[in-house]
Amino acid sequence: MRMGTDMPPDAPPHWQVYLMVESTDEAVEKHKAAGGRLIYGPVDIPIARMAAVVDPQGANVSLLESRYPEPR
16 A cells, blocks of 8 residues: 555655554553553544554554444
């Protein structure tokens, strides 16, 4: 998939991994306590509460707390 025009021109091609969590806010706090940092969020989107984080080694993932009534 091509990167959209909303991406910075110097952004390299990349993968984005999404992890489902019970609570985005709690997962972010645990992540920061373990040495990671928050990139953005948590924010509410129609299907989830989401945050993007990066670990101490530089890997980034997004955390999603589902808004669906049952697991998907």
